[in-house]
Amino acid sequence: MTCLSDDELKAILQTIPTNIADEGRFFGDTRFFPGICHAPGSNKVIQPQESLRIYEQVLSQIKRVAPQRYAVMHKGTPFYMMGWLAYEMKDYESGVFYMDAALSEDIHNAGLQWMTLPAASFLFLDVTNLSASAHEITLQVRNEVVLQLERFSQASGQPLDANTLVNQFFKPHAMDSAYRSILTSILTFLLEGKDLRLNLELRSSYGGTLEPFLTHLFKGGLIFESLLKRKYGTNERYTLGSYLTSAKTDLQLSRQIYKRKNLYQNPYQFEEMPSLLQKWQNEDFQERTIATAYAVRNTAGHDLAWQVIFTDELYLRLFESIVGAIFWTIRKAYHI
Numbered sequence: 001m002t003c004l005s006d007d008e009l010k011a012i013l014q015t016i017p018t019n020i021a022d023e024g025r026f027f028g029d030t031r032f033f034p035g036i037c038h039a040p041g042s043n044k045v046i047q048p049q050e051s052l053r054i055y056e057q058v059l060s061q062i063k064r065v066a067p068q069r070y071a072v073m074h075k076g077t078p079f080y081m082m083g084w085l086a087y088e089m090k091d092y093e094s095g096v097f098y099m100d101a102a103l104s105e106d107i108h109n110a111g112l113q114w115m116t117l118p119a120a121s122f123l124f125l126d127v128t129n130l131s132a133s134a135h136e137i138t139l140q141v142r143n144e145v146v147l148q149l150e151r152f153s154q155a156s157g158q159p160l161d162a163n164t165l166v167n168q169f170f171k172p173h174a175m176d177s178a179y180r181s182i183l184t185s186i187l188t189f190l191l192e193g194k195d196l197r198l199n200l201e202l203r204s205s206y207g208g209t210l211e212p213f214l215t216h217l218f219k220g221g222l223i224f225e226s227l228l229k230r231k232y233g234t235n236e237r238y239t240l241g242s243y244l245t246s247a248k249t250d251l252q253l254s255r256q257i258y259k260r261k262n263l264y265q266n267p268y269q270f271e272e273m274p275s276l277l278q279k280w281q282n283e284d285f286q287e288r289t290i291a292t293a294y295a296v297r298n299t300a301g302h303d304l305a306w307q308v309i310f311t312d313e314l315y316l317r318l319f320e321s322i323v324g325a326i327f328w329t330i331r332k333a334y335h336i
Helices: 006-015 020-027 048-065 067-072 076-088 092-109 113-115 118-123 137-158 164-171 176-203 210-233 240-247 270-280 285-297 312-333
Strands: none
Touching: 006 048, 020 076, 020 118, 048 067, 048 092, 048 113, 067 137, 076 137, 092 113, 092 176, 113 118, 118 137, 118 176, 137 164, 137 176, 137 285, 137 312, 164 176, 164 240, 176 210, 210 240, 210 285, 210 312, 240 270, 240 285, 270 285, 270 312
16 A cells, blocks of 8 residues: 555546546555455455545545546445445444445446446345455345345235345335435344344343434334335425325225324323333234334434333334334335
8 A cells, every 4th residue: 555645646646547447447456545355265354444444545635636536536446345344344324325325426437337336236135246346245235134024024924025125126216316325224224233133132231321222213213204205205394194194005004003092192202112012012014013113213312311111122123113114115105
């Protein structure tokens, strides 16, 4: 790795023709970018945090010394590598951010070929593209998606597999950046759920912060609401309840148990969740999962101090209910 001054970097950029091939060779040059280092005889990535730091530092330097050139350069390769590195660190939000940035670059620069490139293979859970460098993390993501889809299919009686999800929902919406944010958020939500279940299991018997768990559940509720908003949000002043009212036929919500029967009752409070789950346990799958997602969306972001009621069992039930509501919405509202 060569550390360049601003003037040296600016001079090198002036020698690189403005085309995808030459820019790609520059971004793949290990004199300037670290690439991915593996432990001998294994796929284990060595010091991903250090490699990611260098990528971020050099790209930031390019943007500083040549902002106009940075804006038009095809940065798909470095963004893809940065996404891979962030995933190796289990920083899923940064990983998806950079993978989506790589995909945006590919869509803009590669024409119809973008769907065959590594970033698209990641989003589309395509483990058959062995030329994609981050094949291993694509496999990990697909395995988690498959696991959750199998659980959903069994619990709901509505078969939904990964290929159907990708071909009928992910691919048709991948060109829309707003939908793509939802797609990538679904992937991070599922992966974070896997790791947070372990975190909660291992937390101190004397308690500990609930912030990661509550913000994660709140994110799931936001994904659920976003799916409804993109489909039924014809009015900016609509609330989640309004979207559900518009969607009740598609979602098969005959009882609509998410609604408070008494209009003078206070909104749901998070401390009610254990009793609500108990109350709703015999309702139809869609009624109870959507009611749970609705309640969590409207409560989880309001307080971080529910130490007494928050257990690993409660977190798992809430997480699985929100996942169920997301997949039910995709299956029914989007007719796949």
